[in-house]
Amino acid sequence: MPNFDLNRAPLRELNRTLHALRPDTNESHWTVTGPDGRHAIAAGLDAPISVEIDGNVGYYCAGMNKHASVVINGNAGVGVAENMMSGFVHVRGDASQAAGATAHGGLLVVDGNAGARCGISMKGIDIVVKGSIGHMSAFMAQAGTLTVLGDAGEALGDSLYEARLFVRGSVRSLGADCIEKEMRDEHREQLHGKLKAAGLAGEIDPSEFKRYGSARRLYHFHVDNAGAY
């Protein structure tokens, strides 16, 4: 199992090495030590490898990830897994703002809490936060699911499109055009699948969640809705 110590070699060398790995590489599991809050660790991966980072990471860890599995044994800074396309990112601690921002696919699991704007502008990613999320989460969220076992902050789902939001705890307030929606069997089934993917099957009852989504009143600009903006 290759190990890369960021206290001994520069970040660019780590990322360049990981980028050069082919999909059929034998070096499929890597560990990274000494992250010390550095930014853009394991950003731009494009192969089905796994990378385990021991410690706290800075901004944009696993940014634009494709195929890879990245585990962070610590906290993550702003924009963890931003614009992820596929793969899996697991934050064992807390995540800062904009976790999973604009991401198109893959699964992001945060064991702790996530800060403001979690899932902002998300485009297909599945996010599971075991703790709570901050304000303006899922702002302009377009597609995918955001599952929160704890509470959500102010203005959840403001101006969102077709993303589905599942919250087990309280919601401080809903943003413009975001409403609570009926939780039907199909939604419980979908939620069960997301919880299972996050390793929570059997531990959490999907019926404890409420579902939120777009009222679709702002899909076409109309002056009578100006007060909503």
Add this chain to the structure above:
Amino acid sequence: MAETPKDPRDLPRTKPRFSATYTPDVMSEIRRAAATGIYDIRGAGAKRPLPHFDDLLFLGASISRYPLEGYRERCGTEVVLGNRFASKPITLKTPVTIAGMSFGSLSGQAKEALGRGATLAGTSTTTGDGGMTQEERGHSQTLVYQYLPSRYGMNPDDLRRADAIEVVIGQGAKPGGGGMLLGQKITERVAGMRCLPPGIDQRSACRHPDWTGPDDLEIKIEELREITDGEKPIYVKVGASRPYYDTALAAKSGADVVVLDGMQGGTAATQDVFIEHVGIPTLAAIRPAVQALRDLGLHRKVQLVVSGGIRSGADVAKVLALGADAVAIGTAALIALGDNDPRWEAEYQALGTTAGAYDDWHEGNDPAGITTQRPELASRLDPVLAGRRLANYLAVMTLEAQTIARACGKSHLHNLEPEDLVALTIEAAAMAGVPLAGTEWVPGKTGF
């Protein structure tokens, strides 16, 4: 005592007088607003009269300086962009590049034509909000990939396929504003690229979702470099409003290239009030931006690309003389493709406008087949012929700029300098920082 006519109609009358404040244009807008309850949205850039490059003149060589021989002595035009940090900077044959315009706002044929024309001319073209299309990548030898707040269509494969990356903070038509692409143009293909339901109005955010401020921008640029192994030049594009500080902060954040877009720069769809009342003219933005780079010791190390109302080789030469490294054209490129061509006058009339004034680009009914997603209109534009027209136009602009540069005795366009210029108006002299013609007076700098 004068005799009073019996019929008052025989009295001399003051002729009807229009207000300079409430002009017919102003009154028509008030009536339109009152009837609809919504602001006017349109494409293109500022239409109001502004101090511009027409207000500058070159001082050709004579006894004190000697010119270069036209058609004989070389006047270089090539430009290298991105050699500050990127390991693979781009080299262009001409400093006239094509500005970012999206597939979605433009038809696929128009994007292809831009790529073809730019490639023939040896220059770059740029994606827009909505991502990169296969046609665009395939027909563009050098393609700049825009990284926008919406991140529509953003993916790392395209990032790696690009030749440079342009982080868009703003644009000259609407510094501080996002955008809206009306549902008429959100076809299934456009919607699919943007992960949106077809037919809805698509909003583009005005701020990036995962960073705020210059310190974060530096980290974002670092991420983009990491993802691309440090190969790609990274541009930062700003709308001209506070060019000194924005340029300084972009450079401080690690940009290889700063793109500065003045208020005459076009947009696909923005409120008219925004276009006409926010931002500053291109002419006024260049010198402060150049000064910011000089103050940082980065002039010619961080390249400056200027856009917004550049129409001719004379404009190109003037922008470069003021200290920029290259220019970008958008509206002018669309005109070269065939936008607003009088051949479609009957159809422009049917839309309630006329050739030369058509700016409802957001509605998707462009008779020229450029700002539309309607297949029957888009098919009117032959991308090969339109690309050829664009290449011709770019060649003319380059030749014109060379002609002027040689007349000023310069062996490269980048050797043009502010001392080659004078201004026709006090406003232009102040904004460009060059003397009023026939004087040594630079308003705000030297005594009168």
